[in-house]
Amino acid sequence: MTAGSSAAAIETEGLVKTYGDKRAVDGIDLVIPQGMVYGVLGPNGAGKTTFVKMLATLLRPDGGQARVFGRDVVREADEVRARVSLTGQYASLDEDLTGAENLVLLGRLLGHGKSAARGRAAQMLEAFVLTEAADRQVKTYSGGMRRRLDIAASILNTPDLLFLDEPTTGLDPRSRNQVWEIVRAIVGQGTTVLLTTQYLDEADQLASRIAVIDSGKVIAEGTKGELKASVGAGSVHLRLRDATRRPDAERVLALCLDGMPVQLDPDPFALTARVGAGADGSGAAELASRALAELARAHIAVDTFSLGQPSLDEVFLALTGDGAGSGRTVQEAMA
Numbered sequence: 001m002t003a004g005s006s007a008a009a010i011e012t013e014g015l016v017k018t019y020g021d022k023r024a025v026d027g028i029d030l031v032i033p034q035g036m037v038y039g040v041l042g043p044n045g046a047g048k049t050t051f052v053k054m055l056a057t058l059l060r061p062d063g064g065q066a067r068v069f070g071r072d073v074v075r076e077a078d079e080v081r082a083r084v085s086l087t088g089q090y091a092s093l094d095e096d097l098t099g100a101e102n103l104v105l106l107g108r109l110l111g112h113g114k115s116a117a118r119g120r121a122a123q124m125l126e127a128f129v130l131t132e133a134a135d136r137q138v139k140t141y142s143g144g145m146r147r148r149l150d151i152a153a154s155i156l157n158t159p160d161l162l163f164l165d166e167p168t169t170g171l172d173p174r175s176r177n178q179v180w181e182i183v184r185a186i187v188g189q190g191t192t193v194l195l196t197t198q199y200l201d202e203a204d205q206l207a208s209r210i211a212v213i214d215s216g217k218v219i220a221e222g223t224k225g226e227l228k229a230s231v232g233a234g235s236v237h238l239r240l241r242d243a244t245r246r247p248d249a250e251r252v253l254a255l256c257l258d259g260m261p262v263q264l265d266p267d268p269f270a271l272t273a274r275v276g277a278g279a280d281g282s283g284a285a286e287l288a289s290r291a292l293a294e295l296a297r298a299h300i301a302v303d304t305f306s307l308g309q310p311s312l313d314e315v316f317l318a319l320t321g322d323g324a325g326s327g328r329t330v331q332e333a334m335a
């Protein structure tokens with residue numbers, strides 16, 4: 001870390017990128033602190049890759065400004081490049097070489113001597129559980145192995161800032177978990193990670209702060225807790241004994257919960273409702289128990305009842321205005 005490391009890793013003001021008359025990135029203002037995984041969450045086509053490429057100096061902005069560790073991404077592109085790495089871009093793997101050969105070659109290109117490059121490659125292959133595959137050509141690798149090798153290549157020289165653009169898209173659950181462990185280890189060593197993802201659970205698992213973007217704009221930004229708080233203090237899930245009473249239960253809940261949206265789950269017995277803090281200052285738990293009492297008074301039998309924090313799915317639905325009982329799942333909203 002250099003002097004003045006209290007500065008943000010990334011600051012953008014009114015950042016814009018247009019393709020024809022399409023504003024792929026449409027005026028993004030963000031301050032991304034150092035030393036954390038920062039999640040940029042958004043559906044396909046939201047502008048995530050375009051945003052990241054401008055920060056990594058691979059695309060020139062059409063408007064606004066961006067600084068990485070205080071350096072302007074256009075005027076001081078070389079200084080920025082010296083401190084960042086982008087998975088899948090700088091680290092282009094040669095399919096005909098083995099995993100080990102790829103890493104050694106890259107280490108040599110980065111200026112390491114032969115034995116240092118070999119040593120570093122072996123260390124990375126072990127850390128990324130690729131030792132057994134080290135001497136196989138990359139073209140024989142599975143998607144998960146390839147992704148791990150790609151990330152290993154991007155951190156051969158430990159960058160101060162690593163861009164991981166959808167690192168787990170298309171991976172099976174096990175490979176996904178391996179990549180998550182790797183991301184946690186990377187940030188544990190002091191590298192700031194900007195992670196883009198379409199997966200709410202991934203942002204929830206890895207990121208300390210999250211920006212939700214849609215159509216090139218930030219629609220929400222904050223800690224996970226803040227995002228959830230903006231949607232409601234809690235989320236009530238309940239399952240009725242009798243599915244025919246669900247419309248009645250929906251009415252009772254809507255009345256008791258200060259008009260927060262009530263969602264009908266795919267399961268015909270189940271409802272989900274967001275719970276705000278009551279106008280009289282009562283908390284989510286009090287509101288929820290009042291709602292439960294009202295359901296009992298209306299003779300609507302409840303089999304299971306739980307109160308928790310809203311999930312990021314619910315957060316996204318609320319922020320994009322699709323949460324008010326439209327019945328659209330987040331998978332559909334993000335497809």
Ligand SMILES: Nc1ncnc2c1ncn2[C@@H]1O[C@H](COP(=O)(O)OP(=O)(O)O)[C@@H](O)[C@H]1O
Nearest residue numbers: 019022024042043044045046047048049050051
């Ligand atoms: N090179 C390009 N030429 C024209 N349009 C592009 C180009 N790259 C991206 N776009 C458009 O810009 C928008 C944002 O794309 P992108 O940044 O790739 O989104 P994301 O990474 O979130 O899926 C999309 O509508 C996409 O079609």
Ligand SMILES: [Mg+2]
Nearest residue numbers: 048049050166
């Ligand atoms: Mg993308």
